[in-house]
Amino acid sequence: MTGARLIVDLGRILANIDTLRERLTPAEVMLVVKNDAYGHGVDAVVTAAARHGVRWFGAFDVPTGLRTRAAAGPEARVFSWATAAPTELESAIHARLDLGVGDPRYLEDVADASAGRGVRVHLKIDTGLHRNGVRPEDWREFTARAAELERAGHIRVVGVWSHLAETSEATDDDARDEYLRAVEDAEAVGLTPEVRHLAASAAAYARSSYHFDLARFGAFGYGIRSAGGEDLPGIVAAAALVAPVTAVRQGAVEVGIGALDGLPSTLAGRVEVGTPAGARLLRAVDDTTLTVDAWSGAAIGDEVVVFGPGSHGEPSATTLAEAIDTVGEEILVRVSPLIPRTYLTP
Numbered sequence: 001m002t003g004a005r006l007i008v009d010l011g012r013i014l015a016n017i018d019t020l021r022e023r024l025t026p027a028e029v030m031l032v033v034k035n036d037a038y039g040h041g042v043d044a045v046v047t048a049a050a051r052h053g054v055r056w057f058g059a060f061d062v063p064t065g066l067r068t069r070a071a072a073g074p075e076a077r078v079f080s081w082a083t084a085a086p087t088e089l090e091s092a093i094h095a096r097l098d099l100g101v102g103d104p105r106y107l108e109d110v111a112d113a114s115a116g117r118g119v120r121v122h123l124k125i126d127t128g129l130h131r132n133g134v135r136p137e138d139w140r141e142f143t144a145r146a147a148e149l150e151r152a153g154h155i156r157v158v159g160v161w162s163h164l165a166e167t168s169e170a171t172d173d174d175a176r177d178e179y180l181r182a183v184e185d186a187e188a189v190g191l192t193p194e195v196r197h198l199a200a201s202a203a204a205y206a207r208s209s210y211h212f213d214l215a216r217f218g219a220f221g222y223g224i225r226s227a228g229g230e231d232l233p234g235i236v237a238a239a240a241l242v243a244p245v246t247a248v249r250q251g252a253v254e255v256g257i258g259a260l261d262g263l264p265s266t267l268a269g270r271v272e273v274g275t276p277a278g279a280r281l282l283r284a285v286d287d288t289t290l291t292v293d294a295w296s297g298a299a300i301g302d303e304v305v306v307f308g309p310g311s312h313g314e315p316s317a318t319t320l321a322e323a324i325d326t327v328g329e330e331i332l333v334r335v336s337p338l339i340p341r342t343y344l345t346p
């Protein structure tokens, strides 16, 4: 009997990318692959996406950036925006990562580590999220210093970027205004950033005025719809969590989900999962087993789909998330790395 596994349909990720590209053109799509490609597996996802012509990847931290570089090949642009320790910077520079820089101290660290190698950097303005990024009042001094370091050959400022709060259209519009001022200020000190990028999935999908040169897609690339949002045409879920029935008792079955599966126990009693007979209530979530309402003829080895894109009554990851007030990507990134990923290739 096959155990629990996350079945990832890479063709669906590529189809999502096609949808996003078509919507974005002439702006480009960056596929965000942080958190092990939202649980889908960074190596397989990046390999498939790079072969499909994706040119930009968003890797967050340097270790993910290095894996992304290895899988994507030398031509891809790999953007890593987590502040790296000085000890990590050498490998980041060696791998020719594009570095996101949202802090004056980090700018100096990057320039020091570069020592004349012209590292590509993207300067980050804080447009209201207060989560890394240079405050508008400090921006002029920051960009002036970046221009100096560029003239000295240590860095090359290729991008100016920010991240939206996505709490309302009005706050995002204010953030966009702030962002545009920051780009102008950067140009005023002699910088020539060629990639401007502001939006992630929801805003970039919905609003063309947020595309600029590049948009950073995580959730929609994997077909994870926004919490509270609708299914979107051309965006399809790529991963299904499938697990076998290991015991049948009166009125309920036990499903072996493997060690430390990471599914939130608060889902118990609140959602239905997919079974051969259609949707059934998820009664309990333990470390290694789920308990699900039985169906007639339930047998050991039958398969239950905890979430996914299929047709057995299973919920999407976002539908599970909504039952416990979180977001779909949270469900996916919590699927334990000990649960094997199996890939369907197009």
Ligand SMILES: *Cc1c(COP(=O)(O)O)cnc(C)c1O
Pocket (backbone or CB within 6 Å): 032, 034, 163, 199, 200, 201, 202, 216, 217, 218, 219, 220, 329
């Ligand atoms: C996670 C992340 C994204 C992707 O967000 P989605 O909503 O999943 O598309 C984009 N940009 C930054 C800076 C992020 O941290």
